[in-house]
Amino acid sequence: MLCTRLPALALCLLLSVARLHADPLSDLAKYSVFPQVDLPSLSGGKVLTARGPALNFPRDLSVQALYVVHAPMARALEMHKNWDAARHSELKVYLHHDFSTHPAPADFTASIPENSAVRKLAAATEKLPSAADLQLSKPEAAAFKLSGSGPFPPGVRDFWSQLLLKRASAFLQHGLSGLPPYDSSDASARAGEEVTRLLKEQPKLSAFFRPLIDKSPLGGGPGSLPLAPYWELFDVEGQGAFSLGAACSLQTSTSAQLLDLQYYASGGYYAYITLYQLWPVTIDGRPATLVWRVDALSTLSIADLGPIDRMGSGAAMSKEIQRIINFFQKDMER
Numbered sequence: 001m002l003c004t005r006l007p008a009l010a011l012c013l014l015l016s017v018a019r020l021h022a023d024p025l026s027d028l029a030k031y032s033v034f035p036q037v038d039l040p041s042l043s044g045g046k047v048l049t050a051r052g053p054a055l056n057f058p059r060d061l062s063v064q065a066l067y068v069v070h071a072p073m074a075r076a077l078e079m080h081k082n083w084d085a086a087r088h089s090e091l092k093v094y095l096h097h098d099f100s101t102h103p104a105p106a107d108f109t110a111s112i113p114e115n116s117a118v119r120k121l122a123a124a125t126e127k128l129p130s131a132a133d134l135q136l137s138k139p140e141a142a143a144f145k146l147s148g149s150g151p152f153p154p155g156v157r158d159f160w161s162q163l164l165l166k167r168a169s170a171f172l173q174h175g176l177s178g179l180p181p182y183d184s185s186d187a188s189a190r191a192g193e194e195v196t197r198l199l200k201e202q203p204k205l206s207a208f209f210r211p212l213i214d215k216s217p218l219g220g221g222p223g224s225l226p227l228a229p230y231w232e233l234f235d236v237e238g239q240g241a242f243s244l245g246a247a248c249s250l251q252t253s254t255s256a257q258l259l260d261l262q263y264y265a266s267g268g269y270y271a272y273i274t275l276y277q278l279w280p281v282t283i284d285g286r287p288a289t290l291v292w293r294v295d296a297l298s299t300l301s302i303a304d305l306g307p308i309d310r311m312g313s314g315a316a317m318s319k320e321i322q323r324i325i326n327f328f329q330k331d332m333e334r
Contacts, residue, residue: 024279024290031208032292033064042068043283045329049322051314055201059303062202062296063317067325069289069332073280076289077256079332080276081228081247088327092235099229103168108161108231112152121240125156135266137180160242164231167264168244172229175221176263182270191263194271194298205294209275212250212257225250241267255279269299295321
């Protein structure tokens with residue numbers, strides 16, 4: 001038996017988990033890419049990351065992570081839902097704004113920072129409707145009207161504010177099916193189809209998170225769970241990009257599941273899904289939380305890569321997610 005080869009601390013942790021949940025370690029062995037879990041290492045702050053199962057579609061990639069948060073499950077869940085990466089400049093998330101499920105124009109007006117990435121975004125926007133490096137529908141691209149001057153001219157600011165408002169409203173009313181496509185000279189893609197494929201390519205993952213999927217926008221329509229929508233301005237290889245996302249969660253007395261769905265981005269990716277499974281554990285007599293995190297995205301940047309380069313992309317993504325989790329853990333400690 002596995003527990004006979006574990007040191008005393010690991011055995012204690014294992015028994016604590018077993019009392020509070022059916023068996024998270026068995027669930028991880030069955031559904032995740034982590035066949036064995038070293039709980040003592042995780043309790044000491046280690047973050048375990050690995051590339052997820054190989055996905056068939058060329059622009060799809062998945063990474064999984066496992067870590068411990070030294071806080072009760074309910075608090076750990078709230079911290080995951082409310083954490084703002086923009087407080088750490090190293091992560092290059094320039095702005096993060098939450099808004100209500102009934103958005104208004106004022107929700108998408110903010111003081112845009114002045115930096116080279118934002119200036120590159122403004123320059124790309126001013127080339128519309130011919131800007132090839134912005135992810136828009138053809139009608140959206142045609143709607144741009146140049147006006148004003150400066151690092152982020154009024155015409156650019158108004159264009160993105162209106163676009164984010166319209167896409168957020170469509171998503172909150174109709175779910176992924178209500179979103180306009182991403183149009184390019186080569187093809188057209190829809191966020192809903194990207195999300196459906198990302199889940200279909202990972203059947204074990206979909207089966208495990210089925211309770212959350214069925215009640216969220218992943219299952220069709222806006223879903224039945226309360227949504228926490230937001231928008232961000234972040235860096236994509238030196239150019240600014242806007243994104244829209246929404247989070248929702250499902251909690252019982254013995255575990256919790258959380259979804260962070262980024263359903264629009266002006267660059268970087270078509271769709272980005274982050275799923276969390278949280279289990280309560282006891283470490284040194286204190287409540288803590290074991291977290292399994294799964295990131296899956298569709299991005300054109302890897303579509304033409306060979307197998308070796310795709311492995312490199314998976315390793316780079318794993319490293320970045322580990323970095324993000326490290327910042328989160330430090331914030332939890334504070």
